Amino acid sequence: MTDFARAVRFQTVHLAIIGLIAAIFMVGVFASDRFVTVLNIANVQDQLVALALVALAQTVVILSGGIDLSFAGLLGLLSVLFATFAGSDPATFAAAYVGILVLGTAIGAITGGIVAFSGIHPLIVTLATSTIMAGAALLHTKQPSGSVPIFFEDIVYARFFDFLPWGTLFVIAAYLLVGFVLWRTRFGIRVYAIGDDERAATISGVPVRLTKVLIYALSGFIVALAAIYLVGRFGVGDPRAGIGFDLRSITPVIVGGTLLAGGRGGVLGTFLAVILLALLANVLNFLNVSNFYLWIVEGVIIVVAVSLFVVRARS
Amino acid sequence: MIAQLLGGKGTVRGRKTREILLLLGFLIVIWAVTTVLSPRFLSVKNITDILIQAAPLGFVVIGQMIVIVVRGLDLSVASIMATAAVLSIGVFDNTATAFVAALLLGALVGGVNGYLVSYRRVTPFLATLATMIVLQGIRFAYTKGAPSGSLPDAFRFLATGDIGGVPVVLIVLIGVGFVAHWMLERSVPGRQLLLYGDNPETAYMAGLPVKRIVISAYVISGVLAAIAGLFLVGYVGIVDNWTGQGYELDSIAAAVIGGASLRGGKGSVIGALLAALILVSLFNIVVILGLSIEFQMVVKGVLILLAATVYIRRTRE
Numbered sequence: 343m344t345d346f347a348r349a350v351r352f353q354t355v356h357l358a359i360i361g362l363i364a365a366i367f368m369v370g371v372f373a374s375d376r377f378v379t380v381l382n383i384a385n386v387q388d389q390l391v392a393l394a395l396v397a398l399a400q401t402v403v404i405l406s407g408g409i410d411l412s413f414a415g416l417l418g419l420l421s422v423l424f425a426t427f428a429g430s431d432p433a434t435f436a437a438a439y440v441g442i443l444v445l446g447t448a449i450g451a452i453t454g455g456i457v458a459f460s461g462i463h464p465l466i467v468t469l470a471t472s473t474i475m476a477g478a479a480l481l482h483t484k485q486p487s488g489s490v491p492i493f494f495e496d497i498v499y500a501r502f503f504d505f506l507p508w509g510t511l512f513v514i515a516a517y518l519l520v521g522f523v524l525w526r527t528r529f530g531i532r533v534y535a536i537g538d539d540e541r542a543a544t545i546s547g548v549p550v551r552l553t554k555v556l557i558y559a560l561s562g563f564i565v566a567l568a569a570i571y572l573v574g575r576f577g578v579g580d581p582r583a584g585i586g587f588d589l590r591s592i593t594p595v596i597v598g599g600t601l602l603a604g605g606r607g608g609v610l611g612t613f614l615a616v617i618l619l620a621l622l623a624n625v626l627n628f629l630n631v632s633n634f635y636l637w638i639v640e641g642v643i644i645v646v647a648v649s650l651f652v653v654r655a656r657s
Numbered sequence: 658m659i660a661q662l663l664g665g666k667g668t669v670r671g672r673k674t675r676e677i678l679l680l681l682g683f684l685i686v687i688w689a690v691t692t693v694l695s696p697r698f699l700s701v702k703n704i705t706d707i708l709i710q711a712a713p714l715g716f717v718v719i720g721q722m723i724v725i726v727v728r729g730l731d732l733s734v735a736s737i738m739a740t741a742a743v744l745s746i747g748v749f750d751n752t753a754t755a756f757v758a759a760l761l762l763g764a765l766v767g768g769v770n771g772y773l774v775s776y777r778r779v780t781p782f783l784a785t786l787a788t789m790i791v792l793q794g795i796r797f798a799y800t801k802g803a804p805s806g807s808l809p810d811a812f813r814f815l816a817t818g819d820i821g822g823v824p825v826v827l828i829v830l831i832g833v834g835f836v837a838h839w840m841l842e843r844s845v846p847g848r849q850l851l852l853y854g855d856n857p858e859t860a861y862m863a864g865l866p867v868k869r870i871v872i873s874a875y876v877i878s879g880v881l882a883a884i885a886g887l888f889l890v891g892y893v894g895i896v897d898n899w900t901g902q903g904y905e906l907d908s909i910a911a912a913v914i915g916g917a918s919l920r921g922g923k924g925s926v927i928g929a930l931l932a933a934l935i936l937v938s939l940f941n942i943v944v945i946l947g948l949s950i951e952f953q954m955v956v957k958g959v960l961i962l963l964a965a966t967v968y969i970r971r972t973r974e
Contacts, residue, residue: 409782462965463919465730465782469906470961477954484951589786602780634802637794644787649777 355599355651359614363621370625377628380505388575390620391509394613395568396591398513398520399561401612403464404595405524406557407537407604412453412468413565413591415475417584420446420569422479425488425579435491443566449475450562454555472588479581486580490573498574509571516564521609533557537604593640594619597647673925676916680931687938695945705824709817709892711937712826713738714907715930716885718915719837720878721908722929726841726854727874728921729774729781733789734908737763737879738886738901740796745887746806746896755809759883766792767879771872785875789905797898804896816891826888830930833881838926850874855922910957911936914964936960 370377403410427438457464501507524530532553535543544550572583594615600607692699717734724731741759773784840847853860853870861867890896915928943953
């Protein structure tokens with residue numbers, strides 16, 4: 343089985359994560375009788391939507407051997423712009439919606455262009471663009487401002503049978519779509535080829551530069567969706583909405599078994615890891631453990647996960 | 658004579674000298690522009706202030722550069738700075754004990770980073786990201802969100818005082834810079850760092866203690882970050898859980914602008930320090946122009962991209 347087919351293939355690491363999820367779930371059940379309630383289950387899902395989306399974007403970039411640290415700035419900038427232009431009636435809202443998606447994609451494409459054509463390490467490029475965009479967002483507004491139409495907030499907060507938010511369905515659809523693209527399309531194969539060995543890919547005739555532009559454009563598009571969702575949840579555009587999302591987006595990707603070097607891994611692992619992390623945060627809350635300890639746990643998880651993968655790769 | 662000073666065109670020393678002259682020229686242009694914008698800028702007092710402001714970044718960037726030389730990256734420096742600062746006010750009454758404890762903390766975290774990178778083969782990015790997050794958790798759990806306690810007077814003196822008109826912090830920084838420069842350019846361990854960064858496999862084949870080399874780079878970075886944290890709180894006067902926030906990225910930017918290559922094997926102490934000074938001077942211009950602080954971020958981002966582009970061009974030639 344070729345590497346790109348692993349985009350959707352079930353792996354041992356997935357089983358391990360599911361086992362951990364089950365274990366944490368049991369702890370939650372014993373910790374509080376409010377844990378398995380419709381309200382709490384829906385809450386956990388609400389918490390993970392934005393993280394799931396940015397982690398999905400990060401997965402594609404990391405699979406190609408790159409990294410995108412521009413989410414903090416991009417989320418902030420797109421959030422404030424969306425809230426500024428969304429207005430209150432459906433027409434302006436639709437225009438702002440499309441506009442933000444186009445802008446996110448365009449910014450991603452520009453980032454990808456710089457990465458592909460300048461030869462500067464993506465870490466430096468995205469760090470720089472993130473700083474620029476975060477600055478621009480704060481120049482636009484220091485305080486959370488703007489608004490979105492009530493009907494949009496209703497959609498964001500709406501739930502099927504009380505426990506299934508729209509956001510979850512949206513996330514699942516996004517993961518299925520990106521998973522399919524990585525698995526079955528020429529673009530997906532190229533992503534894995536570049537991540538596996540960029541030189542070999544170039545020699546084999548893969549249009550590496552064009553593919554990189556497309557990868558970062560896709561990343562920008564998904565992050566724009568996350569920005570729109572965040573604005574819908576908060577009801578305002580916060581220039582600081584994205585703070586922390588740059589590094590937080592990487593954790594689920596790595597824990598999900600995708601190699602930072604690229605070429606190995608897929609969206610299924612990321613999806614499970616996002617659920618794991620969200621559930622962990624929720625259960626620690628019920629155990630009255632402060633969020634500060636969550637950081638410690640998260641850091642340890644990264645190290646353990648990565649160490650395990652390295653050992654496995656060597657043997 | 659000048660050609661001799663610059664070294665031959667193809668030599669490493671020639672390239673390094675030209676890089677440093679380029680940075681110096683850039684710094685002079687920035688200061689000239691600042692002077693035109695605000696004639697009061699060019700005073701001994703003001704320049705000294707900028708040097709003092711740049712000093713904490715100076716410590717961090719030396720360590721960051723050394724880590725980058727061995728193909729690494731240290732994202733944990735800001736977290737080390739804050740934790741060292743928090744540790745210094747709460748736990749120990751004795752200033753000397755607090756100082757030593759902070760340095761030990763830096764060495765310990767650096768050691769963990771180095772162990773993860775060399776023995777566990779964790780990517781430097783992830784290893785230092787993880788220690789950053791863990792340290793942040795420990796710090797917040799320890800302070801329960803808000804640090805309390807007062808800063809020992811000695812710290813205030815170290816960061817803001819002077820000996821015979823020369824600020825203490827600059828004396829320390831120049832001392833550290835001198836040692837680091839000598840180590841990297843002249844000493845055996847320093848050359849081993851560069852050799853390892855240039856080609857880890859050759860270094861391994863040549864029988865160099867590669868794991869020890871990597872660990873020592875991270876330990877140096879951790880210790881220097883702890884020192885920077887102490888000087889920064891001493892300068893600011895208030896301890897905050899986020900002391901040093903942004904220094905991880907600023908230090909990476911400064912190291913790269915100062916001529917370090919993320920591919921390893923290349924880096925200069927003088928270049929890194931000049932680059933740190935350039936960054937701080939640029940921030941200063943933004944303030945003098947009366948632009949909002951947020952504008953600094955835009956300036957910084959553009960500058961990083963420009964500098965990186967320049968270096969890529971030069972190395973390709």
